[in-house]
Structure formats: structure tokens, C-alpha cells
Amino acid sequence: MAQLAINGGSRMVPEGSVKAWPPIDDIDRKMVMASLEGNKHAFGPNCKAFGEEFAEYTGNKYAIFANSGTAALHMGIVAAGVGIGDQVIVSAYSWSSSATCILHHNAVPVFVDINYDTMNIDEDKIEAAITPRTKAIMAVNLHGLCCDYDKLRKIADKHNLVIIEDSCQAHGAQYKGVNAGRLGDCAAFSFNQNKCLCSGEGGMFVTDNEEMFNSAARLWSFGENATPMQSRDYHSYALGWMYRGSDMVAAFGRAQLSKMQYYFDSIQENAAALTAKLKDIKGLIIPTQPEGYLHNWYNYTNRIDAKALGWQGHPAMLRDAIMAALQAEGVSVGIWQSFILPDMTVFKAKNAYGGGCPWSCPLSNADGEKIDYGKENFPMAQLHCDTHFGMTMPLRAPNRTDLAELVGDAFQKVFSNINELDPEKYRK
Numbered sequence: 001m002a003q004l005a006i007n008g009g010s011r012m013v014p015e016g017s018v019k020a021w022p023p024i025d026d027i028d029r030k031m032v033m034a035s036l037e038g039n040k041h042a043f044g045p046n047c048k049a050f051g052e053e054f055a056e057y058t059g060n061k062y063a064i065f066a067n068s069g070t071a072a073l074h075m076g077i078v079a080a081g082v083g084i085g086d087q088v089i090v091s092a093y094s095w096s097s098s099a100t101c102i103l104h105h106n107a108v109p110v111f112v113d114i115n116y117d118t119m120n121i122d123e124d125k126i127e128a129a130i131t132p133r134t135k136a137i138m139a140v141n142l143h144g145l146c147c148d149y150d151k152l153r154k155i156a157d158k159h160n161l162v163i164i165e166d167s168c169q170a171h172g173a174q175y176k177g178v179n180a181g182r183l184g185d186c187a188a189f190s191f192n193q194n195k196c197l198c199s200g201e202g203g204m205f206v207t208d209n210e211e212m213f214n215s216a217a218r219l220w221s222f223g224e225n226a227t228p229m230q231s232r233d234y235h236s237y238a239l240g241w242m243y244r245g246s247d248m249v250a251a252f253g254r255a256q257l258s259k260m261q262y263y264f265d266s267i268q269e270n271a272a273a274l275t276a277k278l279k280d281i282k283g284l285i286i287p288t289q290p291e292g293y294l295h296n297w298y299n300y301t302n303r304i305d306a307k308a309l310g311w312q313g314h315p316a317m318l319r320d321a322i323m324a325a326l327q328a329e330g331v332s333v334g335i336w337q338s339f340i341l342p343d344m345t346v347f348k349a350k351n352a353y354g355g356g357c358p359w360s361c362p363l364s365n366a367d368g369e370k371i372d373y374g375k376e377n378f379p380m381a382q383l384h385c386d387t388h389f390g391m392t393m394p395l396r397a398p399n400r401t402d403l404a405e406l407v408g409d410a411f412q413k414v415f416s417n418i419n420e421l422d423p424e425k426y427r428k
Contacts, residue, residue: 002413003417003420004325004328004329004413004414004417004420004421005325005328005329005330006324006325006328006329006421007420011328011329011330011410012329012330012331012406012409012410012413013329013330013331013394013403013406013407013410014330015330017330017394017403017406018330018332018393018394018399018403019398019399021193021194021198021392021393021396021397022193022198022256022263022396022397023259023397023398027255027258027259028252028255028256030255031046031251031252031254031255032248032251032252032255034251035247035248035250035251036248038247040247041246041247041248042244042246042247043228043244043245043246043247044246044247044250045247046247046248046250046251046253046254047065047244047245047246047247047250048065048229049250049254050065050204050245050250050251050253050254050257051063051064051065051204053254053257054189054204054206054253054257055206057257057260058179058180058181058182058187058206059179059181059182060181060182060187060206060207060208061207061208061210061213062206062207062208062209062210062213063204063205063206064204064205064206064213064216064217064220065202065203065204065244065245065250065253066202066203066204066205066220066243066244066245067201067202067203067243067244067245067246067249068190068192068201068202068203068243069097069168069188069189069190069191069192069203070097070100070101070190070203071203071220071241071243072168072188072189072190072203072204072205072243073097073098073101073138073164073166073168073188073203074101074104074105074219074241074243075186075188075205075216075219075220075243076101076138076164076165076166076186076187076188076205076216077101077102077104077105077107077136077164078105078215078216078218078219079164079185079186079205079207079209079212079213079215079216080135080136080162080164080185080186080212081135081162081215082102082105082107082135082136082162083105083106083107083135084105084106084107084358084361085106085107085108085133085358085361085368086107086108086133086134086135086136087107087108087109087110087131087133087134087135087368087371088102088107088108088109088110088134088135088136088137088138088164089110089111089112089121089126089129089130089134089136089137089138089161090102090109090110090111090112090121090137090138090140090341091111091112091114091120091121091138091140091142091341091381092111092112092113092114092121092340092341092342092378092381093114093119093142093337093340093341093378093381093384093385094140094142094166094337094341095168095337096341096344096346097168098138098140098166098341099111099138099341099347100346101138102138103346103352103353103358106353106357106358106361107135107358108133108358108359108368108371109138109341109347110129110131110134110371111129111340111341111342111347111373111377111378112125112126112129113125113377113378113379113380113381114378114380114381114384115380116380116383116384117288118145118147118288118290119142119143119145119287119301119384120140120141120142120145120146120147120148121139121140121147122380123147123148123151123152123155124151126152126155127155127159130155130159130161131367133367134159134161135161135162136161136162136163136164137152137155137156137161137162137163137164138164138166139152139163139164139165139166139183139184140166141165141166141167141169141170141173141180141183142169143169143287143297143298143299143300143301143336143390144169144170144171144172144173144196144295144296144297144298144299145170145173145287145288145289145293145295146170146173146174146175146180146183146293147175147183148175149163149175149176149178149183149184150176152184162184162185162186163183163184163185164184164185164186164187164188165180165181165183165184165185165186165187165188166187166188167180167181167183167187167188167189168188168189168190168195168203169190169195169196169296169298169299170189170296170298171189171195171196171197171260171264171296171298172196172197172260172264172294172296173293173294173295173296174293174294175292175293175294176292176293180296181206182206182208185207185209185212186205186206186207186209186212186216187205187206187207188203188204188205188206189203189204189206190202190203191203191204191253194392195298196263196264196267196296196298196396197253197256197257197260197263198252198253198256199245199249199250199252199253199256200249200252201249202245202249202250202253203245205220218237218238218240219238219239219240219241219243220240220241220243220244221240221242221243221244222234222236222240222241222242223236223237223238223239223240224236224237224240225237228244262397263396263397264296266395266396266397266398266399266400267296267297267395267396267397268297269400269401270297270394270395270396270399270400270401270403270404271295271297271300271395271404272401273401273404273405273408274300274395274404274405274407274408276408277404277405277407277408277409277411277412278302278408278411281411281412281415282308282309282415283304283305283306283308283309283415283418284302284303284304284305284411284415285302285303285304285305285387286302287300287301287302297395298392299336299390299391299392300390300391300392300395301336301388301389301390302333302388302389302390303384303387303388304318304319304322304387304388304389305387306318306319306387309418311423313423314386315383315386315387316385316386316387317423317424318421318423319386319387319388319389320423321421321422321423321425322389322414322415322418322421323335323389325414325421326389326410326411326414329410329413329414330410331391331407331410331411332391332392332393332394333389333390333391334389334390334391335388335389335390336388336389336390337385338385339385340375340378340381340382340385342373342374342375342377342378343373343375347373348373350368350369350373356368356369359371391407394407
């Protein structure tokens with residue numbers, strides 16, 4: 001192929017080819033302006049309607065619109081009955097909120113390594129991490145691929161654990177025909193701008209369990225027993241936060257939800273077109289979609305097989321060089337998460353609230369000081385960190401398969417000319 005753009009050649013994907021996400025049309029303008037011109041700008045009628053419509057979309061009985069996915073995850077921790085000193089099992093590789101939400105309620109995260117193929121928690125390693133203090137499993141459906149919920153449910157039932165589903169990236173994904181949001185005992189979604197369903201910022205807590213719904217709602221609104229849709233006495237009955245969303249944000253979310261099927265169909269078609277271009281490239285490990293799973297391709301995450309490419313140095317060096325070459329070709333790839341969670345200071349220092357809390361607080365009896373966060377315990381998560389790069393664009397609407405194929409051509413160009421790259425030049 002032609003000379004690499006990083007070495008002076010022409011870029012494969014012309015500037016301006018990638019259209020912005022999310023597409024904005026008259027549906028969005030109408031609903032947001034109606035909210036703006038109304039008189040309920042805090043928690044208003046769109047917030048209630050968005051919850052009802054999203055519950056119908058996922059197939060849940062209950063939904064609560066929150067101001068972020070992180071808030072919805074914290075609501076899940078409380079709904080699961082997790083308290084001071086309890087332990088929650090979570091993947092060693094995820095966004096920090098998957099584990100900091102555990103700290104929010106003075107509980108202790110216990111990390112488990114990932115399955116390198118799926119990028120999700122290795123379900124076969126969970127039981128070894130269970131202790132008498134374990135209360136729940138935080139099941140992260142990373143990048144839009146669900147965990148193996150048959151295995152998770154078997155473990156949870158055996159050990160009397162609650163499954164909290166982190167579906168912040170999994171809108172529309174399925175496991176064996178069951179929608180994300182209905183696979184755990186409760187679930188959290190995010191509507192941050194880069195998500196497959198966007199309201200700018202925002203989140204949703206969903207469940208079929210009325211008791212869990214009530215616990216989550218209490219945390220969500222000041223510890224009160226009545227929600228803003230009910231007759232409030234403004235009395236705090238428990239520790240609570242202010243996690244409510246606002247009406248204009250919810251109006252935007254409702255407008256976007258009305259177009260979700262089009263968005264989902266587009267990303268499926270675009271992902272299929274890109275996969276067809278990438279599947280035979282030597283040294284590139286493309287994301288998997290096991291039989292019975294429906295991926296939403298939130299983040300199309302590839303890994304580098306350094307040995308297959310003859311590279312003997314640190315894999316991150318070669319990954320960085322390839323990523324720089326792809327970026328020069330006009331492909332918006334990037335490193336999604338540079339650190340495994342156990343290696344982040346907030347966990348490694350075991351001192352989130354001061355005084356060693358929650359790991360070694362005298363009142364918690366958590367035995368948290370015995371938990372080993374050494375990154376050598378999570379080799380697959382670390383290998384993923386060192387070899388991955390991903391992209392949310394160009395698979396999103398309104399981009400179409402012609403752009404996905406052009407991106408695939410850029411990958412083929414870079415890997416066909418990989419001997420032109422000098423990884424030492426991109427060493428950080």
C-alpha cells in the first residue's frame with residue numbers, strides 16, 4: 001500500500017469524514033425547547049417519563065433517572081444491602097466508578113482478573129475471591145459485551161450474593177436474548193455523551209425488585225422515603241445524596257431514546273463492515289462476540305499481538321506506534337483506560353476516607369488489610385492495558401458502512417507497512 005501518513009504519505013480517512021455524535025434533529029429541539037419553556041426545570045415531568053420509557057425499553061418494572069451512571073451504580077450498592085466493611089467483587093479492569101461506588105458506602109472492592117478474550121471479569125476466578133464478608137458481585141458489561149450470566153447466577157445463588165449489573169456501556173446489548181438491565185438483580189446505565197444513548201450527562205437505575213427500588217430511591221433523594229413524584233415530608237430517614245437529574249436533560253434523553261433502534265441498527269451494520277475488513281490482519285486481535293451474545297459495540301476495542309508481529313520489546317511501545325500511525329491516517333483510536341483498577345492510588349493506598357477506611361476501620365471489621373491489590377495478581381488485565389486501543393467513532397450514526405470500510409482500509413495500510421514504524425519514536 002501507499003506510504004504511511006505518519007511518514008509523509010496521504011491519510012486514508014479524509015478530514016471531515018467522521019460525522020459528530022449524537023445526531024441532533026427536530027425531535028431533540030422540540031422536546032428540549034418544550035422543557036425550557038415549561039416551568040419544571042429541576043426534577044420535572046420529563047424525568048418521570050424518561051424513567052418509564054427506559055424501563056419499557058429494557059423490560060424492567062422500575063427505573064429512576066439519576067444525574068450520572070456513577071450515581072446509579074452507588075444506588076445499586078445500596079439497593080443490594082451493601083454496608084460498612086462488606087466486600088464487593090468487581091473486575092480488575094473497568095472505569096473507576098465500577099469500584100469507587102463501592103467505597104461510597106464504606107465497603108471494600110475485591111478485584112478479580114479479566115478473561116482476556118471477552119475483556120470482562122473472569123467468571124471462573126470469582127469463587128476464589130469470595131469471603132464471609134462478600135455481599136455482591138459488580139458485573140461490568142464492558143464496552144457493550146455482557147458477562148456470562150449463567151455462571152454469575154450460579155455463583156450468586158450458591159453463595160447468597162446480589163448481582164449488581166454495571167451496564168453503563170451496554171445499552172441494547174443482550175445475553176441469550178435477555179436485555180442488559182434485566183440480567184442482574186439491579187442495573188445501572190450511563191447517558192454520558194460518548195455512550196450509545198446520550199443525554200449529555202445522566203444515568204438510570206433499573207430493577208424488578210420493589211424493595212431494591214425503594215432503597216435506591218431513598219439514597220437518590222436526600223434519604224427521604226417519598227420521591228419528588230409523591231407527597232414529601234422532607235424528613236431524612238437514612239443517609240442520602242442528591243442524585244436526581246434535571247428536566248431538560250431528561251427531555252434530551254427521551255428524544256434520543258425515540259431514535260435508539262435506528263442508532264443500534266446502524267452500529268451493528270457498521271461494526272460488521274469494520275470486522276470484515278479487520279478479521280484477517282496478522283497481529284491484530286479484534287473484539288469477540290461469543291455465540292448467544294449481542295454486542296452493542298460501544299467501544300470497538302482491539303489488541304496488539306506483539307509476538308505475532310515479531311516485536312520482542314514491551315508491547316505498549318508497539319501498540320503506541322501503531323496507534324499513532326492509525327491516528328495519522330485519520331482513525332480516532334485511543335487508549336480507553338491506562339491503569340488497571342487495583343493499581344489506582346485510591347485503591348492501592350487503602351485510605352479512601354482517611355484512617356485506613358474502609359479497609360481497616362475499627363468499626364467495619366472488614367479485614368481489608370488482608371486484600372492484596374498487587375498488579376501481579378491481575379496479569380490478564382495488565383496485558384490488556386498494555387496492548388489495547390479502541391474507538392467509539394466511526395461506528396455511530398449518522399456514519400455509515402462506507403466510512404467503516406475506509407477505516408478498515410486504514411488498518412490494513414498500517415499493518416501492511418508495519419516495518420516502517422519505529423516504536424522508539426513514540427516511547428512515552
